[in-house]
Amino acid sequence: MMHFVGVDLGASNVRAAVGDRTGEIRATARARTPAGPTGAAVTDAVREVVTAACSSADVDSTDVAGAGVASMGRLDLAAGAVASAPNVDADVGPIRLVGPLASLLDLDRDAVTLRSDTQAGAVGERFHAHPDVEDLVYLTISSGIGAGVIADGEPLTGRDANAGEVGHITIAPEGGMTCGCGREGHWEAYCSGNNVPRFARALHERDPVDTAVPLADEGFDAADVYAHAGTDAFADRVLERVTALNVRGAAAVVHAYAPRVLVVGGAVATNNPETVVEPIRRRLPGELVVDAPEVTLAELGDDAALAGALVLAIPDADRP
Ligand SMILES: [Zn+2]
Structure with missing residues (x-):
């Protein structure tokens, strides 16, 4: 039987899965993503996790017919590497992936496919939950915001797998919030898990009303705001602003890519479907000049990118 390997390299964890040509996962392994000191240390961790997943599946690593890698960070596809990974360590340097995995698995470089984690997530959600859909966008609202796009049945890659960086769409330039990239609006x-707390604090500074939201706590995070939805007037005001901006952003994505299905995932969405996904579903049609897509919660949760990486490892001709 032919075996394939999928890898999901995230800022916190690196995971690997082994499966067959049906895309079903047979075994997995995971480890913490090392914070450096070099890209080579991260590469070593990836190789170790792949080796562990193979041994857990009782598959000789040289019997693997293809590999797919979903990664965070800015990719350099020509080098088959993560060029920079600010979420791990800005100074970690390039993390080589394609070459080292090809040699570990005794594969040609062409048999190792590197994509962004959101692009892999789109492939995973489509394969497992929407196999008949030719046009799909997987929108993740987690520590950041991004999208993976399937258009005309094909995953959209773009230069260096940068298609779908929709978190940097300018939706409120006069709103007073500066992005992590340094630009306004x-x-x-406003709406990522990392920035909902900053936005809440900024709104409270402008209008310091009484609130049960623990704005001053050191560990204050987006979950604290969502936990007070419906019970605290200030939390509801913040979340109304966040929702309005999420709807505006989602409308921009639909106008750009014309999906039939908009899958919304990422921890902020999957932990708060009624507060995040339901309002997008309800309000999006009113913001569109094109037909509204079906809006649905991601089904694979944290596993979307890993599942998609495994599918990307399987050549089209071998897929069921
Ligand atoms: Zn930005």
């Missing part, structure tokens, strides 16, 4: 500056 980007979607994720």
Whole structure:
């Protein structure tokens, strides 16, 4: 039987899965992503996790017919590497992936496919939950915001797998929030898990009302705001602003890519489907000049990118 390997390299964890040509996962392994000191240390961790997944599946690593890698960070596809990974360590340097995995698995470089984690997530959600859909966008709202696009049945890659960086769409340039990239008014500056707390504090500074939201706590995070939805007037005001901007951002994505299905995932969405996904479903049609897509919660949760990486490892001709 032919075996394939999928890898999901995230800022916190690196995971690997082994499966067959049906895309079903047979065994997995995971480890913490090392914070450096070099890209080579991260590469070593990836190789170890792949080796562990193979041994857990009782598959000789040289019997693997293809590999797919979903990664965070800025990719350099020509080098088959993560060029920079600010979420791990800005100074970690390039993390080589394609070459080292090809040699570990005794494969040609062409048999190792590197994509962004959101692009792999789109492939995973489509394969497992929407196999008949030719046009799909997988929107993740987590620590950042991004999208993976399937258009005309094909995953959209773009230069260096940068298609779908929708978190940096400018949706509120006069709103006063600066994005992590340094520019004003980007979607994720307001609505990502990392930035909802900053936005809440900024709104409270402008209008310091009484609230049960623990704005002053050191560990204050987006979950604290969502936990007070419906019970705290200030939390509801923040979340109404966030929702309005999420709807505006989602409308921009639909106008750009014309999906039939908009899958919404990422931890912020999957932990708060009624507060995040339901309002997008309800309000999106009113913002569109094109037909509204079906809006649905991601089904694979944290596994979307890993599942998609495994599918990307399987040549089209071998897929069921
Ligand atoms: Zn930005």
